[in-house]
Amino acid sequence: MAPIPTQREKRIVGTSLKMYFDLPSTLRYIDAVSQLSSAAEQANVDLFVIPDFVTLLSAKGKLQNTSIQLGAQDTYSEDKGAFTGEVSPLTLKQAGVNIVEIGHAERRRLFGETDQDVAKKAAAIVRNGMVPLVCIGEKSKSNIASQAVGLAVSECKPQITAALSQIPDDAEVILAYEPVWAIGAAEPAGADHVVTVTQNLRELVSGRKGRTRILYGGSAGPGTFDKLKDGVDGLFLGRFAHDVKNLETVIQEMSDGS
Template sequence: MARQILIAGNWKMNKGAADGAQLIKDLKAQFGSGCSCCCSGAKKPEVLVCPTFTTLSAVVAEAQGSCLLVGAQNIHWADQGAFTGEISGAMLKECGVTHVIIGHSERRQYFGETDATVNQRLKAALKNGLTAVVCVGETLAEREAGTTNVVVERQVRGALADISADDMKKVVIAYEPVWAIGTGKVASDEQAQEVHAFIRGLLKVMFSCPCVADSTRILYGGSMNAANAAGLLAQPDIDGGLIGGASLKPADFATIVKAAAQA
């Protein structure tokens, strides 16, 4: 089954409202009129940017009328309440976003995110009609110990607990090897493909409907950049990228999107 490639930029804690709006202007200039970043005859990828919360409204406004989708970097599982520093699905919808990143390794490492809370956040995203980009991946110690598949399976099963096949239409999985984020290291094309294929095989086991595994997009989130994007995106089970630092550089991000159009 052909799956539309998704290139998602995670801006992390970078860019205020003015700088974020300018980055969108710069991206639109890179893509050209109508975001014609795709070559004639190539399948057009989806392009998503995920700014910090205070920048969302400015970016949504600047992105209107373009091919750019806008998502958030986190969501709380409650609709409202005494949860200082959190943001609800309804608030995100009011901002105009369509997607949300859930369970990023930095959330797990620094802010106590667990498989259980990822699952709660995912349910809140689905309840509010948002498409969720659910992150999974192993640390360097886990890879060196040979437990990559064990860790990834635990995270996938935990994140998708009680999620139906129909729910999966609005779920994207991002495999992000933690050891390859911000370290300058990157998984080889073959290493990335191996884990992506494992995740797709796991989805076949978890859901009785084979269409779930065939249709679910699995992104690579381990330091994809302008130089390595084409090789990674050529792999049969890699359906796009969750891009960090390169998403803040308009020319680099545009190069990745153009590579996706040719994959």
């Protein structure tokens, strides 16, 4: 098992709005999140928000005088061409996007995305000067702790290997570990499970030259990070962050001094 890094990475937290909000409520939410910029800076925590594609330009304007990073929920693997309905990574970069989420379990399940698709998208993101946020996670669940960890690592390893295979070794990457069975659940995965799995995944990427941070997602919220900080660098929040007060609480809990 990999040791806990003596000099850990800067902590990071963010949220994806998926398709929960309409246009007016998304813009109100971005306004509210923009007020958390100083709190994140004081806590020495990187903060990002991922709205829908339609509101990206408006969100950029609302966040331009803050330290908050803007993210996108997906991208296509080509910069230009006859790809009706897809979104170009070049356009996302021009729209002010810093982080692009790819490989979410919903994309894999609903739209048939494969590890190879995710790898191509990761390459496109890095090629355009952005950071891929690669979602990884196991479908299988075991009630026996040792088996559960082994299943998780064995299912996540090829997902990570594929994504990293198409990008330079010195490229920055964020890995969001989300056990598929924990997404949308009432409670997050057990802390011992998450810490052990993410420590194993960190060992897998320990030789990279590029900055590699690991987040936990999957029903994460206030109170989650403290239990997981020996394994992860931050949290990828879902519906708990729809209440901005919860997001503010998580930022405070992740303060550099904690």
